Amino acid sequence: xxxxxxxxxxxxxxxxxxxxxxxxxxxxxxxxxxxxxxxxxxxxxxxxxxxxxxxxxxxxxxxxxxxxxxxxxxxxxxxxxxxxxxxxxxxxxxxxxxxxxxxxxxxxxxxxxxxxxxxxxxxxxxxxxxxxxxxxxxxxxxxxxxxxxxxxxxxxxxxxxxxxxxxxxxxxxxxxxxxxxxxxxxxxxxxxxxxxxxxxxxxxxxxxxxxxxxxxxxxxxxxxxxxxxxxxxxxxxxxxxxxxxxxxxxxxxxxxxxxxxxxxxxxxxxxxxxxxxxxxxxxxxxxxxxxxxxxxxxxxxxxxxxx
Amino acid sequence: xxxxxxxxxxxxxxxxxxxxxxxxxxxxxxxxxxxxxxxxxxxxxxxxxxxxxxxxxxxxxxxxxxxxxxxxxxxxxxxxxxxxxxxxxxxxxxxxxxxxxxxxxxxxxxxxxxxxxxxxxxxxxxxxxxxxxxxxxxxxxxxxxxxxxxxxxxxxxxxxxxxxxxxxxxxxxxxxxxxxxxxxxxxxxxxxxxxxxxxxxxxxxxxxxxxxxxxxxxxxxxxxxxxxxxxxxxxxxxxxxxxxxxxxxxxxxxxxxxxx
Numbered sequence: 302x303x304x305x306x307x308x309x310x311x312x313x314x315x316x317x318x319x320x321x322x323x324x325x326x327x328x329x330x331x332x333x334x335x336x337x338x339x340x341x342x343x344x345x346x347x348x349x350x351x352x353x354x355x356x357x358x359x360x361x362x363x364x365x366x367x368x369x370x371x372x373x374x375x376x377x378x379x380x381x382x383x384x385x386x387x388x389x390x391x392x393x394x395x396x397x398x399x400x401x402x403x404x405x406x407x408x409x410x411x412x413x414x415x416x417x418x419x420x421x422x423x424x425x426x427x428x429x430x431x432x433x434x435x436x437x438x439x440x441x442x443x444x445x446x447x448x449x450x451x452x453x454x455x456x457x458x459x460x461x462x463x464x465x466x467x468x469x470x471x472x473x474x475x476x477x478x479x480x481x482x483x484x485x486x487x488x489x490x491x492x493x494x495x496x497x498x499x500x501x502x503x504x505x506x507x508x509x510x511x512x513x514x515x516x517x518x519x520x521x522x523x524x525x526x527x528x529x530x531x532x533x534x535x536x537x538x539x540x541x542x543x544x545x546x547x548x549x550x551x552x553x554x555x556x557x558x559x560x561x562x563x564x565x566x567x568x569x570x571x572x573x574x575x576x577x578x579x580x581x582x583x584x585x586x587x588x589x590x591x592x593x594x595x596x597x598x599x600x601x602x603x604x605x606x607x608x
Numbered sequence: 609x610x611x612x613x614x615x616x617x618x619x620x621x622x623x624x625x626x627x628x629x630x631x632x633x634x635x636x637x638x639x640x641x642x643x644x645x646x647x648x649x650x651x652x653x654x655x656x657x658x659x660x661x662x663x664x665x666x667x668x669x670x671x672x673x674x675x676x677x678x679x680x681x682x683x684x685x686x687x688x689x690x691x692x693x694x695x696x697x698x699x700x701x702x703x704x705x706x707x708x709x710x711x712x713x714x715x716x717x718x719x720x721x722x723x724x725x726x727x728x729x730x731x732x733x734x735x736x737x738x739x740x741x742x743x744x745x746x747x748x749x750x751x752x753x754x755x756x757x758x759x760x761x762x763x764x765x766x767x768x769x770x771x772x773x774x775x776x777x778x779x780x781x782x783x784x785x786x787x788x789x790x791x792x793x794x795x796x797x798x799x800x801x802x803x804x805x806x807x808x809x810x811x812x813x814x815x816x817x818x819x820x821x822x823x824x825x826x827x828x829x830x831x832x833x834x835x836x837x838x839x840x841x842x843x844x845x846x847x848x849x850x851x852x853x854x855x856x857x858x859x860x861x862x863x864x865x866x867x868x
Contacts, residue, residue, distance in 0.1 A: 362738060362748055362750070363741070363742075363747060363748065366738070366742070386768075386769060387750065387751055387767075387768050387769060388768065390734050390735075390750075391734070391737065391738055391748065391750040391751075391784075392738070393735070393738070394702070394733075394734060394735035394736070394737060394738030394739050395738030395739070395741065395742050395748065396738075397703070397735065397738075397739065398703075398706065398738060398739040398742035398743060399742055402829060403701070403703060403828075403829030403830040404702065404703075404733075404735055404830070405733075405830060406732075406733040406734060406735060407732070407733070419833065422733075423732070424730070424731055424832075424835055425619070425621060425624055425633055425730050425731075425835075426618075426621035426729055426730050426732070427621075428621060428624050428626065428633055428837060429626075429631075429633050429835045429836055429837050429838075430835075430836060430837075430838055431832050431834070431835040432832065432833045432834045432835070433830050433831065433832050433833065434830070434831050434833055435829060435830050435831075436828075436829055436830065436831050437829040471747035471777055471778070472747045472748075472749055472775050472776070472777045472781075473775060473776045473777065474773060474774070474775050475763070475774040475775060475776050476773070476774040477771045477772070477773050477774070478771060478772045478773075478774075479770060479771050480769075480770055480771055480772065516868070524787075528786075528787065528788050529787075529788065535769075541732050542726075542727075542732070549867070550862075550867045550868075559621075559622065560621045560622060560624075561621070561729070567838055567840065571862075571865055571867050572842065573858065573862070579846070579848070582622060584844060584846060585842075585844065586840060586842050587842060587843075587844060588842050588843040588844070588845065588865075589843065589845050589846075589847070589858055589861050589862065590844070590845070590846045590847070591846070591847050591848075591851075591854045591855070591858055592846055592847070592848040592854075593848070593849075593851050593854055594851070597851040598851050598854065598855060601851055601852060601855045602855050602858070602859075605855055605856075605859055606859075
C-alpha cells in the first residue's frame, strides 16, 4: 500500500516529488483532470490514481482538495506531497483542513527522522530556516519546485480509477491570459546581475545590461521592478515570492537588501553589492561592496571588464 | 457590503538580529508592524465600501501589542475591529489560527466577503486562506491583483505563474490579496486620532464557543524543532570614495577570488 501520495499540477514537479518519495516510502500519484499518466511509472509511481471527472477539467482549489482527500482515503496515504506552485499552495491549505491535519508550505528540504517526516522552510521572511515536524496522523507538505532532482526509475505500477464525489465548482474561470513565456533563467545562471529600485527609470537598465553583457550574466530583479513597475518580466523576480538563485557570482545594483528579496540570493557563492547608502542591509550579506552611485560605478565597472 | 479583513501583525523583519554564535533570531526589541499584504487586503475592502457602502471589520489574532496595528487599520478606514488577544490563542500555528478566525467570523455573523493577504510577511505560508474557506465552506480565490463586485458576484483577476486568470464567484467568498492589488493609503493624522474612538471588540475562546484544546498551542499540529539563520560567512569588504579607485579595488578582489 502506498503511503506517500503526490500531486503536482506540473509534470516536472510530479517527477521531482516521485523521485524523492521513493526514499520516504511507497509513492502513489493522483492524476486529476488528465488522462496521459504513463510518465509517472517511469519515475517510480507504484499506483496512479486517475480521477476522470468533468468537474476537474479546470483547476479549482476546493474541488481538487476534495478529490485529493478522497484519494488519500482510498490509498491509505499518510503523507501528501504537493508541488508548491501558487495553485499547489492554495490547494494544500484547503486539503490539510479537509484532512484535519498539519501542513508545511514551500518546503526546501525533507527527511525522515524517527519515522516522522521533517520539513525545512524559510521563516521570519527569510531571516531563518525552520525545521518542522507535523504531529498529526497525516501530513501535507507543499514542496518548492526544483528542490529535488527528477531521476527515472521505471516500475510496472498500477492504474487505479477512482469514483469521486464532487460538487460543481463554485469559482468560474471567465478568461485566462497567458503571460509571455519566460525568456530568462535566473535560477540556472552562473553569473547574475540583480537590479533594484536604485534605478530611476527603465531606460537606465541599459547600464545593467552592459554589465551583464561584459560578464556574460543573466539579469534578475527585486519584486518592485517586475510586479509594480513592469520593467522586467516576473520570471526574473528574485526573493521569497520569486526565484531562489545560486550563481557563482552575484552583482547587486541599487538593491537595498530587504530580507524578502535577499532570501533568494543567499545561495550565491560570491555576492557583490553596489549601493549609495552605506547603511543598506545588502552590504551585511555582501562579500564585496562599493558604496557609491551606481550611475557612476556601473559604467566604469562594465568598461573595465570589457577590456 | 459587509467585509471582514483578516490581519496579521508581524515582527519588523528588517530589525531581527541574528545571534552570531548560535544563529538564533533575536525577536526581543524588534517592533511589531502591520503585515504588508494585509494592508492591500484592507485597502481593497475600504475602497469597496466607499463604492458600495456597508461596513469593514478588521479581525486579527495576536499578542498584547496587536492594538497598535488595529488602530492603524481603523485609521486606514476599517469601521470596527475584533481582536483575539487572549493568551490562550497563542501558538496555534496556521491550523489553530484558522480555527479561531473562522469561529470569530461565525460570531460576527453577517458578511459578504472575507479578505486576507496572499501570505503573511513572516512565514508566507498562505495556508490560512484555504483553511478558513474550508471551515466556513466557502469558495476561495487567491492571489488577487484586481477585484470588482457587481450585485452578488465578485470578479477577480488572479496572478498565477503562467497566466492572469479572471474568475467569478457568488458572494460570500474568501479572497487573498497580492501587493499589486492596490497601493494602501497613508491615513491622515485626523483619521489616526479618530481611530481609537471606533468600536473594538475582544473575544476569548469561550466567547467563540471554542474549547481549550481547540485553540493555541494545544491545537497546533506543527512543531518547530529549530529555527536558525542559514550559515552566512560573508566578508563584508566595502570600498568607498572615488568611483575609479573603488572599481579598481573591487576588480582586484574579485580576481583573487577567481570570480570570472
